[in-house]
Amino acid sequence: MSIMETLAARRTYRRFAQKPVPQDVVEDMVEALRLSSCGANRQAVKLVVVQSPEMVVKVHPLVKWAGYLPPEQGTPKADKQPVMYLAVVQDSAIPGDLNTDTGIALANITLAAWDKGVGSCIMGAINKPALSELLGIAEPDKLAFMVALGYPAHTAKVVPMTEETGIKYYLDEDRNYCVPKRSREELAREI
Ligand SMILES: Cc1cc2nc3c(=O)[nH]c(=O)nc-3n(C[C@H](O)[C@H](O)[C@H](O)COP(=O)(O)O)c2cc1C
Missing domain, CATH: 3.40.109.10 (NADH Oxidase)
Structure with missing residues (x-):
């Protein structure tokens, strides 16, 4: 990996x-x-x-x-x-x-x-x-x-952070974790 x-x-x-x-x-x-x-x-x-x-x-x-x-x-x-x-x-x-x-x-x-x-x-x-x-x-x-x-x-996966999700992780219908992460554009600025 x-x-x-x-x-x-x-x-x-x-x-x-x-x-x-x-x-x-x-x-x-x-x-x-x-x-x-x-x-x-x-x-x-x-x-x-x-x-x-x-x-x-x-x-x-x-x-x-x-x-x-x-x-x-x-x-x-x-x-x-x-x-x-x-x-x-x-x-x-x-x-x-x-x-x-x-x-x-x-x-x-x-x-x-x-x-x-x-x-x-x-x-x-x-x-x-x-x-x-x-x-x-x-x-x-x-x-x-x-x-x-x-x-x-359980499994856990990164999902896009949206206005709806905010930063809070949540469980999907199978009780697996979904972890919202901000976009790359929001986090890093290239100059
Ligand atoms: C410094 C630190 C403290 C944390 N403390 C707790 C905690 O007390 N209980 C808990 O369930 N998770 C705790 N977490 C896990 C975070 O909630 C988790 O890292 C975050 O939601 C992002 O999820 P990810 O690690 O899958 O990216 C902690 C993580 C860090 C880095």
Whole structure:
């Protein structure tokens, strides 16, 4: 698959098959983080890999799904929950603005997973105090994001953004995600 095909198909997934993510994919995601560009080569973004079923179940109620959809549509039922999570952590003992580094790391990690068919949802709407306690994340480390992972149990496709759709993703009649994106002309100006 070309990088452009990968970028088109690597959407956000929110319902998953109950099948474990293989260890080689976990290793690829860690390697994708390790290889990420970062300001001044700080390497201050780290991961906690949450894989044990007992821990994964405890994380489920601490993340919030699909703000544009009613929960009965956007929140995965018990048999479609993610099978693992990554906690993305910033080491605040290392000086500098780590937010751009974190974004690049998130992109690389989710692309590495998708390259092997594993879908993801980057999650910012999370209960940081409760998750930090649960996962043993303590100063100077700060929890920035969770990433939910698993083999997708739905499809997701980009559709043109129109006046009718606006920016809000929606489900089609088969409960697959449609994600409106602005046109190239709206986003980039050539001079
Ligand atoms: C920084 C960031 C935070 C996000 N937080 C959440 C979240 O808390 N819950 C959720 O269901 N999706 C979350 N998403 C997924 C976005 O809703 C999704 O990326 C967006 O709708 C575009 O869809 P796409 O990734 O398929 O292009 C987040 C994505 C990003 C990049």
